[in-house]
Amino acid sequence: MKWFKQLSIDRKLNYAVILLLSTALLFASAFIYINTYNTVDEIVEANSKEINKQIILNYENYFNDVRDLANYIELKTKEVEIANQESLHEIYSNVATLNSDTITISLVKMDGTIAATSKLNYSAYEDLTERYWFDRAIDNEEVYFFSTPHPQDVFVDSNEQVISVSKQIDYYEYSQKYSGVLLIELSTEQIDTLAKQTNLGENGHLIIISDKNQLIYSSTDKCQNSTCDSNVIARKIIIGGDFVSIDGTDMYVSINTIHGTRWRIATFINVDLIGSSKISIFFLLSTVLVVTIFISTLIASILTKQITRPLNKLKEHMTDIQHSDHLYKEVEVRGQKEVVILAAAYNEMIKEIRGLMNQLVDEQNEKRKTELIALQTQINPHFLYNTLDSIIWLSEQNDNEHVIEMVMALSRFFRISISRGKDIITIDKEIQHAKYYLKIQTIRYSNKFEYTVNVEESIKDKKVVKLILQPIIENAIHHGISTEFKGQIDISVYKKDGFIYFEVMNNGYGLTDEQIEEIYEKIQNDNHESIGLKNVVQRLKLYYGERSGIHIKSVLDESTTIQIYFPLEKG
Amino acid sequence: MKKLIIAFLFISLGLFLTGCRTKEVEVPLIIYDYDDLYMQQFEELIYDNKNYNSYRFESYDSKNSQIIQNDIINDVFLDNPRVIIVNPVDRLGVYPIIEKAKEKDVPIIFINREPLKEDMYSYDQLFYVGAKPEQSAIFQADIIIDLFGGNSYYLNELDKNNDNNIQCVILKGEPGHQDAEIRTERVVQELTDRGFHIDILIIEEAYFSQEIAKEKMTDLLVEFGNTIELVISNNDAMAIGAIEVLKEEGYFVDENDNGVIDRDTETWMPVVGIDGLPIALELIDQGYLSGTVLNDSKSMALAINELTNALVTGEKLSDIMSDLEDDKYIWIDYKKYTPNDK
Incomplete structure (x- = not known):
């Protein structure tokens, strides 16, 4: 029964209905058939016996007349x-x-x-x-x-x-x-006349036999001696009735004695018809059985479909959700009332979950953004400390011009950094922010490197997440500036194929492929300690999703290019 | 659930078993016609004298039709009976029954109507319990002789015309019927043999029936009137029919009101029957009927039961009380019943 338990609901219902119906109908049909079969036999038997009885009565009357005649003669003879x-x-x-x-x-x-x-x-x-x-x-x-x-x-x-x-x-x-x-x-x-009085059907006939089973009379040419089929059958049955077959014809034979004689009459009545009527009853019943089972099965399957189709739809929808992100799709179910209510409740629940999840994601994002901004700004005290040291040193040198320049750049740098608490600023502002930073650093590194900034004019007004360029430049200065040669940092901002690219190239020693892989890995890995690049990438992803990212290219002993990009429309 | 099913099965099994607890042997008792008064009483006697527990009777009525009797016999043979008791409708028609019994190896006890000798000897498990028919006629002749004074040379006052001949009418049973033929023939022969002159006015066939006898007797009274000195009937039923007609015609008067009819020659007519029906015995006591020959039904019933028991239990047939002639026939003597036996 284990297999039965594992069947789907509609199969189970269908099987049960078909099984129940078939069993019941089969029993009913078998009962009706057997009953009819027996009744037909009984009727035929009764009829045949009745005919036999009538024939015997006719003969008895005749022989009684003969005996009366003989009695009369006997009496007269005595007189x-x-x-x-x-x-x-x-x-x-x-x-x-x-x-x-x-x-x-x-x-x-x-x-x-x-x-x-x-x-x-x-x-x-x-x-x-x-x-x-x-x-x-x-x-x-x-x-x-x-x-x-x-x-x-x-x-x-x-x-x-x-x-x-x-x-x-x-x-x-x-x-x-x-x-x-x-x-x-x-x-x-x-x-002979008496024998021909009654119609016994085609090939139906009667024979009269003696107590020694000798043929006395036969109404058919086919039985003209004591060894013919009819006589052999009559001898075997002795008295009574039975269904027999003579020359392929089904007959009912009944045999009785004729009163006052030693003779028996066997009547053979054609009952071929009942054979064919039995077959037609069988086919009729079979047809009714098959059609009824077919119709019942059809109705049963339609009914179960009505219940199980919406259920299956609901089930499929739920399994679908388990394996994918189609959480937003509502299931639309029609059919059985209860299932429709169930589906509506399910939709309501999905809606609720969706709301809750969105809320959770939003909250998480906000939290993350705040965290990242905080991290970004954490760098600044260190940078501020170094810059202030440089200003102090410049002041001691009385290089007032540079002091003013530096303090002004620092002031503007921080203003843009803060931007009155906004996260998004124009590209123009972001570039300015980078330029202030570069100015400060050129002064600090006393022109150990040179830089260029190229910005495509048309995208200056586009918005961008703030403080994404500076950490990359910081990285370039950090790794690209050497005491052995004059450093060169080229910054370009442009749009291409619907994306905006921020590109920072330095002429440092360059990176091996392994080192680049390592950096990518650090950026991807959450557990790794925070680095500036990682922070930038994470924030890009938070704001722009998966379509934003970072590219690192390097030619050893020549240059290293770091490229960040994000979709234009978002800007 | 399983326990329930098992319990259910056990209960049905129990019911089934009680349904077919050891059954007594059923002995079919196939009577030729329940409308025959004598057979009704005889059947009762057979039941009453069943002194054995080894079997019980199951009666069937052949309704005076050999065809029905054949059907009954075919049916009872299906149950493989130990023995069957048959009162044949047509004594000539029993040979197929015997053939069937031979085939099935079932003994048959025939009663009341004796099959032909050749049939009786065609199978060794056939028995007949009954009386020799000619004996009833001889006893009936005895009664008639007593009635007319016992002296063939000098008949008493019942010889109304004093011709020393007995003018009589005979009510004969079914022609061809063994009893009818033998009784008619033997009573006349016996009287003749013993020197009495019988003048048979007519032999009327009344088929052993009271009703038919009434019709015939009415006609006979018109035709012969008081010349009839004696009515000889093959059985009591026809005798009773005749008496009824005679009563209607003013015969049988109880002049001294003593409850017994007076034998006045003018209003009394001797009627003799055979069989000894209880009504006939009453009529004898009241003086209507002059005498009957009793089929000693009780002795027959006892013999039938004794034989049945022996056949059912397998007891040796030589051990039974009744005399078994040729291992086939148990002959029971008739008895006479006249007003003297009251």
């Missing part, structure tokens, strides 16, 4: 003196004429001769005691024997197909009671 052949013949022939399917009626004596018959001029076989119907009548005194259809076997001149009905009865000859066998020969027509 008549057998010596009076004429009257018995009259009775028999009357009855035979009245019943069209009765071919002959005869009374056979125990010696096998005919005592009386309905036939007028006859010539009979001599000994009839060996006939099967004769034996059977003697065997079971009280029972009517019905033979299988056979060629007529009493009279010489005919071989008509007949059914022999025989029974042992009493008769009186010269007032003496004797036993004899009453024989009624029936035409097979009536049996």
